[in-house]
Amino acid sequence: MTAGYPDTNRDFVAARLRGLLEREGLDALVSVTGTDTYYLSGYGSLYGAAPGTILGIAYKDSADPRPTVISTETEVEAVLASGAEAAPYPTFMFLDDPFGRSSLEISANKPRGFGLAVSAPIVADALRRRGVKGRIGVQERGLDTASLDLLRGALTEWEIVEASELLVEARVQKSAEDIEYLGASVAITEDIISQIVSEIDQESSARSITSRFKELAFAHPEVDDIRLCLVTVGTNFAPTYIAREQDKALPGAVIKFDVGVTVGYHGADIGRTFVIGDPSDHVERVYAALLQGHEYLRSVIAPGVSFREAFDGGMDVIKSAGLPHYTRGHLGHSVGLGPSPEEHPVLGDVDGQFREGMVFCVETPYYGFGVGCLQLEDMLVVTEDGNRNLNKLPHELTSI
Known part of the structure; x- marks a missing residue:
């Protein structure tokens, strides 16, 4: 056995999430932890220990079946290699592309750190790009009050439903x-x-x-x-x-x-x-x-x-x-x-x-x-x- 995220497992997770979203009347589900984002997408981030540093979005209905991973710019190629859609945000780290190897438009704006102050607007952009309307589930458990306010403040276009227990229910059933x-x-x-x-x-x-x-x-x-x-x-x-x-x-x-x-x-x-x-x-x-x-x-x-x-x-x-x-x-x-x-x-x-x-x-x-x-x-x-x-x-x- 080799470590990885087999396509059959990806299909199992996608079908399970679609069923739960349908049952709850939700159009999308947003994860805020590294482990749950891995569950949604198959991409495991080194930065996943701090909630809001790596996020994921699963969709009930979308022409693009891929989940979205909101990650640092440095992770874009790895996110794409995992089979997920990449929605990057800039960090304090310098990133260069001297030979034009990446399609990423590297931001010249370098924030001082990670976190939802930078990543939350990218979540909203990803939802708009996929045409998500109505109700979305958000994994709020584990976020401090300030981080939760930042995320909710970026998602005012949607009705937000607390969905931490929905992710628990999804993950407890194994493939x-x-x-x-x-x-x-x-x-x-x-x-x-x-x-x-x-x-x-x-x-x-x-x-x-x-x-x-x-x-x-x-x-x-x-x-x-x-x-x-x-x-x-x-x-x-x-x-x-x-x-x-x-x-x-x-x-x-x-x-x-x-x-x-x-x-x-x-x-x-x-x-x-x-x-x-x-x-x-x-x-x-x-x-x-x-x-x-x-x-x-x-x-x-x-x-x-x-x-x-x-x-x-x-x-x-x-x-x-x-x-x-x-x-x-x-x-x-x-x-x-x-x-x-x-x-x-x-x-x-x-x-x-x-x-x-x-x-x-x-x-x-x-x-x-x-x-x-x-x-x-x-x-x-x-x-x-x-x-x-x-x-x-x-x-x-x-x-x-």
């Missing part, structure tokens, strides 16, 4: 290609975990294990990035930005992997727990309860089952299995594109139900002072009659 990429990311991540576990000794630390994970990940030709690399060793369960050398793999230490690589912009988020030597009675008891809850969730997730029903049942199992005071805001979440390990919706006390084609991370973590972190997390594809686990590693607490 066959999405699932293939997610499966590849899981398989590679599990191979890396297995190799590291075979190498661990008492000189290993949270820092050395983390470094080894990154080394092995980037040595793999299919890996584009690391979505998540949280390794804890011993009783320190804090998700520190820099893993600590002093957290050593000494006898009795719990080692938790909450990790995932990215393949084709699709990332894994999986968890496994190991222990050096024999686990304590407390660790054994807690893990047994978490495992029972996890097994329950894997057994009940199927089309038509509500998120709330699965969550309540999982919590009840864990509490009755020996952790009566266990509390969590959710026991899992959707997963898919981009750098964020968690996507909405969550497997919690929320509205909604599982549908065929969803991919959910199911997790039952425990954080204990003087204990460390115990984590068990799988990625499940919701199938016609139940679910399919993308993970192969054993679920039992494994002794090293």
Whole structure:
């Protein structure tokens, strides 16, 4: 498999968005985040971390089937190569075309930075150029008040509908290609975990294990990035930005992997727990309860089952299995594109139900002072009659 955005996946996304726009009576949909713009268009921008720096537009009806990407001038050729329409805006960066290789009319106006003060008018221009009238959906979640005012101020010709949840609904349903990429990311991540576990000794630390994970990940030709690399060793369960050398793999230490690589912009988020030597009675008891809850969730997730029903049942199992005071805001979440390990919706006390084609991370973590972190997390594809686990590693607490 090679990273990319297959035409079949592009067609799947376009058809899904057209159906949702038709249902909601919207003529276009505007995304403001890098990940959602990638979903709409197939173009992934380095500048996508800040909302409003890269935007996308999907259309319900248009003679031109391509989505539009509003990007910096420096990205125009890459946007066009992705198959999307390019609508560039100038930035502070100098851009030259000494041999006339580009059709882009390079702006001599150089703003001081990025953002909606520059990009919002380009969104309006793109909508006018495509002849969009009436109502448009705009992904407003994540924009601060000033940025939202800038975007709304540029779009006064249209009736604006807040459409963040519409994008959540669109992205939660995966294509066959999405699932293939997610499966590849899981398989590679599990191979890396297995190799590291075979190498661990008492000189290993949270820092050395983390470094080894990154080394092995980037040595793999299919890996584009690391979505998540949280390794804890011993009783320190804090998700520190820099893993600590002093957290050593000494006898009795719990080692938790909450990790995932990215393949084709699709990332894994999986968890496994190991222990050096024999686990304590407390660790054994807690893990047994978490495992029972996890097994329950894997057994009940199927089309038509509500998120709330699965969550309540999982919590009840864990509490009755020996952790009566266990509390969590959710026991899992959707997963898919981009750098964020968690996507909405969550497997919690929320509205909604599982549908065929969803991919959910199911997790039952425990954080204990003087204990460390115990984590068990799988990625499940919701199938016609139940679910399919993308993970192969054993679920039992494994002794090293």
